[in-house]
Amino acid sequence: MTSGTAYDQPFFALLDGTPDGTPYPQTVHALGVLHAPSGRIEASDPYVSLGESLVVRVEPGSYPVFVTVADVSQERDGSHPREAYLSLVISDAAPVAEVRGVTPEGAEPADDGEHYGVGVDAGTVGFADAEAITRCMPPDSTDWYDLLFDSGEPGSWFELMDSADHYREGSANITMPLARAGENVVLTHSGWGDGFYPVVTTHAADGTLLGVHIDLLVAGPDDEEDEDED
Numbered sequence: 415m416t417s418g419t420a421y422d423q424p425f426f427a428l429l430d431g432t433p434d435g436t437p438y439p440q441t442v443h444a445l446g447v448l449h450a451p452s453g454r455i456e457a458s459d460p461y462v463s464l465g466e467s468l469v470v471r472v473e474p475g476s477y478p479v480f481v482t483v484a485d486v487s488q489e490r491d492g493s494h495p496r497e498a499y500l501s502l503v504i505s506d507a508a509p510v511a512e513v514r515g516v517t518p519e520g521a522e523p524a525d526d527g528e529h530y531g532v533g534v535d536a537g538t539v540g541f542a543d544a545e546a547i548t549r550c551m552p553p554d555s556t557d558w559y560d561l562l563f564d565s566g567e568p569g570s571w572f573e574l575m576d577s578a579d580h581y582r583e584g585s586a587n588i589t590m591p592l593a594r595a596g597e598n599v600v601l602t603h604s605g606w607g608d609g610f611y612p613v614v615t616t617h618a619a620d621g622t623l624l625g626v627h628i629d630l631l632v633a634g635p636d637d638e639e640d641e642d643e644d
Contacts, residue, residue, distance in 0.1 A: 418514035419523050421614045424634040425513045427482050427499035427627050436633045438484035440498065445479045446587040448502060448600050452545035454519070455502065457613045457628055460571075460601050461536035461563055465547040465555065468518045468530055468613055470626060478503050479541060479600040481585050484632050497584065497605045498632035502541050503625045508618035516613045516626075529612040532628060537608055538575075539628045540601030542590075550590035550597045562591060575601065605630030 426433045430442050448455075453474035458467030480501045487494035515529035524530055532539055552561060563571045574586040581587060585602040604611065611631060616624040 418516045418615060419526070419529075421513040421515045421529065421612070422527070423612070423629065423631075425614070425616075425629070426633040427501050427616070427625070427629070428480060428503070429482070433633075436484070436635065437490075438486055438498075438633060439490055439492075440482055440484050440633070441495075443481050443483060443582050443585070445481055445581050445585050445600050445602070447476045448479050448541050448543070448587075449476045449546070449596050449598055450474060450543040451595070451597070452543050454544040455626055456542050456544040456547065457532050457626070458540060458542070459532060459534045459536050459538055459604075460540040460542070460599055461538055461559075463533070464540075464542065464558075464599070465544070465551065467532060468516070469544045470516050470518060470613070470615070472502075472504055472623065472626065479587070481582070481602045482633075486632065496630075496632045497602050498630050500539055500541065500600075500602050500628045500630070501625050502627070505618075505622065505624050508620075508622065508624065510616045510624060511619040512617040512621075514615050514617065516615055518613075529614070531610055531612040533610050534604045534608050537604050538601055539604045539611065539630070540599050541626070541628075542599040543597060546590065546593070546597035550592040550594075552591065571601075575603070604628075605632040 482499040484498040612629045
């Protein structure tokens with residue numbers, strides 16, 4: 415159901431170990447399931463643009479979400495983890511044959527060398543069902559920060575993201591406050607922090623959609639190592 419243009423960046427989402435093409439060891443962490451009853455997946459910085467960001471279509475359903483974390487420490491000893499990809503897995507029935515930049519609802523395909531994505535201003539990215547946001551979040555978004563994000567209560571979004579006992583420190587799977595069927599937001603810190611991050615889809619050889627990913631531009635060649643080799 416998604417369409418897009420060829421993606422020209424290195425891509426290592428959902429790969430444990432040290433894939434060919436990147437010097438960084440990776441670990442993949444499960445973040446539970448995203449419920450997407452409308453099939454309209456919004457990728458956003460949930461603390462800044464929830465309900466106002468890029469939307470792509472998939473088949474309605476509930477899908478597992480994973481964060482791929484790269485160890486960028488010089489010693490490769492696990493001391494400097496950075497989130498590299500947030501991934502919604504639609505199917506794992508076939509290997510990835512193609513990565514495409516998405517074309518969001520209502521948009522024209524991106525020009526060559528350009529990609530649609532998520533603007534981040536609070537160091538966080540997430541997935542949610544776009545229609546569920548309108549039904550399951552309080553109607554006045556100006557209340558969300560004090561009421562939900564940083565309420566000081568044990569279930570605040572900030573506290574859940576900081577908890578190592580809730581999936582992993584730096585990530586969270588949060589049910590929206592007005593949900594009736596588990597409608598939720600799955601979110602994680604955005605690697606190096608604020609910036610603009612491409613949203614891409616992976617496909618099987620026959621074009622079947624396999625996943626939707628936010629590429630946090632962490633994985634790939636180590637520029638400093640390349641310079642040292644030169």
